Amino acid sequence: SFKMRLVHRDEGCVVCLATGIQELYEYPDDSDRYEGAHIIDFAYHVVWDARGYSAVVSDPFTDPANAENPFASPSTRTKKDFRRINSLENGMLLCLQHHKDYDYFRFSIHADTHKIFSFHPKTVELQGIEVKAPWESPDVLYPPPHPSFLEMHYFTSIAKAMKGDAGNYELDD
Numbered sequence: 001s002f003k004m005r006l007v008h009r010d011e012g013c014v015v016c017l018a019t020g021i022q023e024l025y026e027y028p029d030d031s032d033r034y035e036g037a038h039i040i041d042f043a044y045h046v047v048w049d050a051r052g053y054s055a056v057v058s059d060p061f062t063d064p065a066n067a068e069n070p071f072a073s074p075s076t077r078t079k080k081d082f083r084r085i086n087s088l089e090n091g092m093l094l095c096l097q098h099h100k101d102y103d104y105f106r107f108s109i110h111a112d113t114h115k116i117f118s119f120h121p122k123t124v125e126l127q128g129i130e131v132k133a134p135w136e137s138p139d140v141l142y143p144p145p146h147p148s149f150l151e152m153h154y155f156t157s158i159a160k161a162m163k164g165d166a167g168n169y170e171l172d173d
Contacts (some may be wrong), residue, residue: 002086003036003093005061009142010093014133015107015116015126025093037094037102038085039149047152048083059087059143089146092134108157111150119161 011017012025013034025034040048048054060066062084084090094102101107106120109131118127134144 002091005088005142006036006091006093009088010133012093013095013098014092014131015098016095017133018129018131034093034095035099037092037099039090039092039145039153041103042085045083045085048085054084056146056148057084057087057089059089060141062087089143090149092145105157105160108154109150110154111147119157
């Protein structure tokens with residue numbers, strides 16, 4: 001449900017579409033080439049709770065008050081997502097490579113400008129590209145990513161890039 005709602009809203013990998021290197025998502029051919037990426041991952045649920053992010057989510061499909069509605073997300077109907085972390089406001093449709101790079105904080109999307117900032121040599125070609133897909137036509141039923149969530153990912157990416165990694169890593173050519 002999370003992924004399919006992202007497919008409807010984003011229509012393809014938001015980064016690929018912004019760079020012009022990918023066509024629109026076509027089900028079922030592309031179903032294994034795209035993933036629903038969480039802006040704030042489940043691993044950061046403690047931060048999600050501490051910042052009260054559940055209260056800023058407006059996605060009606062994840063509202064516990066709508067749990068009896070057949071159109072509610074499966075995790076809302078089963079009451080497994082009380083945090084509302086599966087909201088579209090906390091997600092983007094990404095191809096497999098961009099999802100991996102996003103989760104590893106190799107790039108992030110600025111909350112105000114929607115421009116990509118690269119924090120790793122493997123994503124430097126994305127630097128400065130403006131992502132438009134989820135923000136072009138805001139819809140109550142398919143809300144765009146929330147600026148607070150994008151901001152948290154952005155500042156976490158900066159912190160991780162500044163910290164560096166003392167472990168072994170692959171050198172890029």
